[in-house]
Amino acid sequence: xxxxxxxxxxxxxxxxxxxxxxxxxxxxxxxxxxxxxxxxxxxxxxxxxxxxxxxxxxxxxxxxxxxxxxxxxxxxxxxxxxxxxxxxxxxxxxxxxxxxxxxxxxxxxxxxxxxxxxxxxxxxxxxxxxxxxxxxxxxxx
Amino acid sequence: xxxxxxxxxxxxxxxxxxxxxxxxxxxxxxxxxxxxxxxxxxxxxxxxxxxxxxxxxxxxxxxxxxxxxxxxxxxxxxxxxxxxxxxxxxxxxxxxxxxxxxxxxxxxxxxxxxxxxxxxxxxxxxxxxxxxxxxxxxxxxxxxxxxxxxxxxxxxxxxxxxxxxxxxxxxxxxxxxxxxxxxxxxxxxxxxxxxxxxxxxxxxxxxxxxxxxxxxxxxxxxxxxxxxxxxxxxxxxxxxxxxxxxxxxxxxxxxxxxxxxxxxxxxxxxxxxxxxxxxxxxxxxxxxxxxxxxxxxxxxxxxxxxxxxxxxxxxxxxxxxxxxxxxxxxxxxxxxxxxxxxxxxxxxxxxxxxxxxxxxxxxxxxxxxxxxxxxxxxxxxxxxxxxxxxxxxxxxxxxxxxxxxxxxxxxxxxxxxxxxxxxxxxxxxxxxxxxxxxxxxxxxxxxxxxxxxxxxxxxxxxxxxxxxxxxxxxxxxxxxxxxxxxxxxxxxxxxxxxxxxxxxxxxxxxxxxxxxxxxxxxxxxxxxxxxxxxxxxxxxxxxxxxxxxxxxxxxxxxxxxx
Numbered sequence: 110x111x112x113x114x115x116x117x118x119x120x121x122x123x124x125x126x127x128x129x130x131x132x133x134x135x136x137x138x139x140x141x142x143x144x145x146x147x148x149x150x151x152x153x154x155x156x157x158x159x160x161x162x163x164x165x166x167x168x169x170x171x172x173x174x175x176x177x178x179x180x181x182x183x184x185x186x187x188x189x190x191x192x193x194x195x196x197x198x199x200x201x202x203x204x205x206x207x208x209x210x211x212x213x214x215x216x217x218x219x220x221x222x223x224x225x226x227x228x229x230x231x232x233x234x235x236x237x238x239x240x241x242x243x244x245x246x247x248x249x250x
Numbered sequence: 251x252x253x254x255x256x257x258x259x260x261x262x263x264x265x266x267x268x269x270x271x272x273x274x275x276x277x278x279x280x281x282x283x284x285x286x287x288x289x290x291x292x293x294x295x296x297x298x299x300x301x302x303x304x305x306x307x308x309x310x311x312x313x314x315x316x317x318x319x320x321x322x323x324x325x326x327x328x329x330x331x332x333x334x335x336x337x338x339x340x341x342x343x344x345x346x347x348x349x350x351x352x353x354x355x356x357x358x359x360x361x362x363x364x365x366x367x368x369x370x371x372x373x374x375x376x377x378x379x380x381x382x383x384x385x386x387x388x389x390x391x392x393x394x395x396x397x398x399x400x401x402x403x404x405x406x407x408x409x410x411x412x413x414x415x416x417x418x419x420x421x422x423x424x425x426x427x428x429x430x431x432x433x434x435x436x437x438x439x440x441x442x443x444x445x446x447x448x449x450x451x452x453x454x455x456x457x458x459x460x461x462x463x464x465x466x467x468x469x470x471x472x473x474x475x476x477x478x479x480x481x482x483x484x485x486x487x488x489x490x491x492x493x494x495x496x497x498x499x500x501x502x503x504x505x506x507x508x509x510x511x512x513x514x515x516x517x518x519x520x521x522x523x524x525x526x527x528x529x530x531x532x533x534x535x536x537x538x539x540x541x542x543x544x545x546x547x548x549x550x551x552x553x554x555x556x557x558x559x560x561x562x563x564x565x566x567x568x569x570x571x572x573x574x575x576x577x578x579x580x581x582x583x584x585x586x587x588x589x590x591x592x593x594x595x596x597x598x599x600x601x602x603x604x605x606x607x608x609x610x611x612x613x614x615x616x617x618x619x620x621x622x623x624x625x626x627x628x629x630x631x632x633x634x635x636x637x638x639x640x641x642x643x644x645x646x647x648x649x650x651x652x653x654x655x656x657x658x659x660x661x662x663x664x665x666x667x668x669x670x671x672x673x674x675x676x677x678x679x680x681x682x683x684x685x686x687x688x689x690x691x692x693x694x695x696x697x698x699x700x701x702x703x704x705x706x707x708x709x710x711x712x713x714x715x716x717x718x719x720x721x722x723x724x725x726x727x728x729x730x731x732x733x734x735x736x737x738x739x740x741x742x743x744x745x746x747x748x749x750x751x752x753x754x755x756x757x758x759x760x761x762x763x764x765x766x767x768x769x770x771x772x773x774x775x776x777x778x779x780x781x782x783x784x785x786x787x788x789x790x791x792x793x794x795x796x797x798x799x800x801x802x803x804x805x806x807x808x809x810x811x812x
Contacts, residue, residue, distance in 0.1 A: 165719050184722070184727070186723070186726050186727045188723070189725070191724075192720070192723045194719065195716075196716055198714065198716035198717050200720075200721075200734075201739070211724055211726075211734070212724035212725060215721075216725050
């Protein structure tokens with residue numbers, strides 16, 4: 110109870126053009142084992158809020174803290190957040206295996222660990238054997 | 251952490267902006283401004299009267315009139331000849347079609363000097379056809395005397411521009427639904443009426459934009475007219491060259507260049523507007539439904555006849571060039587290929603041909619590197635700016651919209667004008683590069699940058715922002731994003747741009763003839779010197795036949811490189 114929330118968003122605002130307020134003074138906290146669901150009509154700023162947490166947008170004001178540390182100014186690749194993109198953002202020039210392995214490679218995971226983890230993940234979603242398939246043509250449904 | 255990273259980025263983007271803009275300012279706008287100044291103020295004081303006098307003089311009127319009518323006639327002939335070919339390529343499915351397409355693009359990548367030489371070898375006074383007819387009919391001289399007539403110019407122009415017209419019209423035609431004329435026929439129109447009232451109007455955007463492009467090329471034609479036309483014919487382009495390099499009358503050359511700049515910019519503006527309207531044809535139906543196989547005898551006659559004529563027209567000059575280069579004083583011989591390594595003639599201007607080949611290759615490598623780097627930088631810059639990001643968005647978007655056409659201007663500038671600008675502007679302080687060997691690759695790179703830009707920018711636009719963002723959230727830094735995502739997705743577009751840049755540099759003639767130093771000519775310049783020597787006719791007839799060999803060698807570099 111007296112532990113700090115893992116994610117702490119305080120008074121965050123973001124506007125795109127002078128008159129389009131995407132996120133207006135939002136504050137919320139997320140605890141370590143909590144799942145938070147943000148609902149709202151399209152255009153209400155859900156994605157903008159997520160993108161600010163991931164570091165893809167800079168907030169105009171307010172603070173985003175992760176485990177007590179201020180995240181503002183930390184570039185996205187050093188934040189260690191995962192994000193699912195609306196269009197999936199599968200890399201078209203990489204095959205299934207390389208797409209899955211990308212994050213591990215960027216984190217400099219050892220080569221044998223990458224192989225094991227990727228195969229674990231593919232098995233988890235029932236896609237073993239699709240390693241070398243292209244990411245646009247082999248979607249089994 | 252924040253401030254350090256952001257400044258780093260600002261510096262990088264600042265450099266992205268400064269390098270191409272500085273290059274364009276120094277090597278494009280400064281030379282053009284110098285022409286403007288010399289044209290309007292020959293003695294250092296503004297004197298527009300002199301320029302206006304030149305403009306109304308009968309001399310200028312004659313040159314302008316010839317420039318216009320030969321370009322108009324060449325355009326008309328090109329479209330008429332390309333039309334049946336475009337129809338066959340758009341509507342029929344037959345074996346070897348992609349090969350036919352590939353061969354049909356060859357003329358476009360040939361340098362003008364080679365095209366001119368090839369036609370001299372084919373239908374010149376001692377060309378292949380004339381010597382055949384001479385032997386056949388037992389005449390003392392060739393029966394076809396086209397040299398120094400406008401026909402030779404027109405034929406070479408049609409040859410040169412056939413590929414462009416064919417490609418533009420057939421691609422557009424392919425995307426037109428065949429159901430349209432069919433529907434017209436169902437409604438009672440005859441085939442001829444359907445063609446006149448439906449197909450032809452539907453093709454209008456493609457016909458107009460290819461006509462505009464061919465007209466621009468013929469209007470600024472230089473090498474073909476200089477070599478095939480003889481002293482009797484001169485376009486504005488050729489006249490600028492003569493006034494500047496033969497008569498050393500730089501003010502008149504600058505005055506003519508001023509007109510050339512005005513005309514080409516107007517034509518280019520017109521063309522861009524036409525092109526915008528022709529870029530989106532309505533595509534209906536699948537390819538199988540559009541292309542039909544050869545079934546009836548009429549189909550067969552049409553397809554084979556058109557393709558056969560096309561191959562003959564494209565192949566004959568090149569075959570003539572090759573056979574000419576292999577024909578020694580006594581029959582078949584490789585003597586001219588051996589001659590490539592020797593210096594002939596006493597003048598300093600004659601360097602061993604292989605040396606010119608080496609010059610051209612080195613210049614092309616440097617020009618290609620420059621063009622790729624600068625083209626990539628300007629593409630990245632335009633791309634970053636055209637999507638508003640953050641609050642400065644609006645200013646940057648406007649800047650991108652202004653810069654994009656500015657970076658395309660070298661395409662609309664005649665080569666001779668550029669060369670003249672270089673010798674006027676860059677031969678004195680603050681920037682004295684007249685004796686520098688770097689001037690040639692710089693001019694070539696400048697002409698090639700628009701091609702790199704137009705090849706890379708669409709590829710950049712095709713990269714979804716979410717791919718970059720996904721990569722960053724997965725832990726990739728700026729450099730890793732470039733190496734893992736951007737570079738693999740841009741690679742082929744960069745390669746296309748590089749090949750274009752290399753090809754342009756190898757064939758560039760109009761600007762190079764001004765700025766190449768006497769000791770280091772490029773291949774086209776060296777070929778031109780062989781052709782243009784006093785007593786060139788004897789050279790042609792006598793022992794110094796190596797230039798067809800040389801041009802033949804040149805011709806082979808292109809298809810291989812493509």
